[in-house]
Amino acid sequence: MATAPWTTEIPTALLVLADGTVIEGRGLGATGSAVAEVCFNTAMTGYEEILTDPSYAGQIVTFTFPHIGNIGTNEEDIEDLNPAARAGAVGAVFKADVTDPSNYRARDHLDRWLKRRGIVALAGIDTRALTALIREKGLANAVIAHAPDGKFDIADLKRQAAAWSGLVGLDLAKDVTSGQSSVWKETPWVWNEGYGEQEKPSIHVVAVDYGVKRNILRLLAGLGAKVTVVPAKTSADEILAMKPDGIFLSNGPGDPAATGEYAVPVIKDLLKTDIPIFGICLGHQMLALAVGGRTQKMHQGHHGANHPVKDHTTGKVEIVSMNHGFAVDGKSLPQGVEETHVSLFDGSNCGIALTGRPVFSVQHHPEASPGPQDSHYLFRRFANLIREMKGEPALAER
Numbered sequence: 289m290a291t292a293p294w295t296t297e298i299p300t301a302l303l304v305l306a307d308g309t310v311i312e313g314r315g316l317g318a319t320g321s322a323v324a325e326v327c328f329n330t331a332m333t334g335y336e337e338i339l340t341d342p343s344y345a346g347q348i349v350t351f352t353f354p355h356i357g358n359i360g361t362n363e364e365d366i367e368d369l370n371p372a373a374r375a376g377a378v379g380a381v382f383k384a385d386v387t388d389p390s391n392y393r394a395r396d397h398l399d400r401w402l403k404r405r406g407i408v409a410l411a412g413i414d415t416r417a418l419t420a421l422i423r424e425k426g427l428a429n430a431v432i433a434h435a436p437d438g439k440f441d442i443a444d445l446k447r448q449a450a451a452w453s454g455l456v457g458l459d460l461a462k463d464v465t466s467g468q469s470s471v472w473k474e475t476p477w478v479w480n481e482g483y484g485e486q487e488k489p490s491i492h493v494v495a496v497d498y499g500v501k502r503n504i505l506r507l508l509a510g511l512g513a514k515v516t517v518v519p520a521k522t523s524a525d526e527i528l529a530m531k532p533d534g535i536f537l538s539n540g541p542g543d544p545a546a547t548g549e550y551a552v553p554v555i556k557d558l559l560k561t562d563i564p565i566f567g568i569c570l571g572h573q574m575l576a577l578a579v580g581g582r583t584q585k586m587h588q589g590h591h592g593a594n595h596p597v598k599d600h601t602t603g604k605v606e607i608v609s610m611n612h613g614f615a616v617d618g619k620s621l622p623q624g625v626e627e628t629h630v631s632l633f634d635g636s637n638c639g640i641a642l643t644g645r646p647v648f649s650v651q652h653h654p655e656a657s658p659g660p661q662d663s664h665y666l667f668r669r670f671a672n673l674i675r676e677m678k679g680e681p682a683l684a685e686r
């Protein structure tokens with residue numbers, strides 16, 4: 289994968305894998321380097337949402353869709369809660385060079401936006417070959433480096449990539465969570481109107497922020513919730529003192545088993561109440577750990593917006609957004625915990641529910657952003673569990 293022999297171009301960016309593989313490309317975005325896990329994402333749209341999803345902290349995203357950047361960037365499509373913290377992917381890999389944006393919502397060029405967010409990026413490589421390599425050998429630790437003068441200390445980059453401990457055992461939720469509690473009011477985006485505001489909430493949801501995506505909070509607010517967002521290390525007593533009608537456990541980066549000291553014990557305490565609980569992705573994995581299940585690292589992970597998942601409770605198949613490199617071992621689930629959803633790609637666990645209790649979670653991303661909206665019904669399922677507790681009529685689920 290070296291520079292084509294007929295060009296005299298000097299590579300200005302490198303992706304150096306832990307096994308010593310060096311991939312040369314054209315640099316864009318921030319200069320410098322970042323060490324992380326390199327994964328591939330098969331979504332065809334939504335690069336801004338993907339790169340700002342805090343669950344991608346500690347990761348470099350290779351986009352399999354070849355043209356990234358042609359709709360530019362805007363201020364509305366970011367997913368991390370606190371833009372100043374710039375939680376999200378640390379690196380990005382594209383096939384084609386980024387062109388000038390052509391979209392009525394564009395406010396900036398992707399290259400400038402990447403620079404501002406501190407994301408190191410590389411373009412002009414065979415992303416299919418890199419994806420095939422990840423599929424064959426598994427998610428790889430790597431360094432992405434960008435130097436406009438083309439000067440790299442390759443031996444040092446190789447050392448850095450090989451020395452990095454990787455995501456297993458790494459707690460990153462504590463780095464991306466909000467520093468303080470806040471109330472979220474914004475409701476989902478409507479074409480020609482933009483985002484709305486929830487002014488008359490009828491239920492109260494406390495959302496534990498392990499790296500939460502904004503669109504989750506919007507969908508909760510859109511269903512009539514006052515959403516109080518609390519930091520990842522908030523205790524069960526503090527959460528219960530807020531008198532929530534429902535508790536939401538968010539997505540987030542890193543190894544779910546590594547957050548064991550603060551998240552899992554709190555979830556165990558919350559499970560002693562009868563308050564409805566809903567978890568997404570990292571929240572799903574930690575709920576599974578709290579009920580006695582196990583999580584494990586995946587070979588190539590699931591990152592995309594086109595994954596088929598079956599809901600066993602209805603028999604329906606939904607096409608979903610995915611972003612995870614760890615998974616719940618479906619075989620580890622104890623009695624009283626049902627497997628509600630499975631991936632139709634590899635049969636891996638995608639959802640659990642506690643038998644006879646208002647507690648459930650999913651591995652995929654029903655909030656989409658980006659991706660199809662097939663799984664939005666899960667938010668209504670959660671709202672209905674809360675409404676049932678309050679003696680209010682159910683909303684239509686689909």
Ligand SMILES: NC(=O)CC[C@H](N)C(=O)O
Nearest residue numbers: 343539540569570613614
């Ligand atoms: N999107 C997420 O919440 C990801 C969860 C976890 N960090 C994983 O990679 O599996």
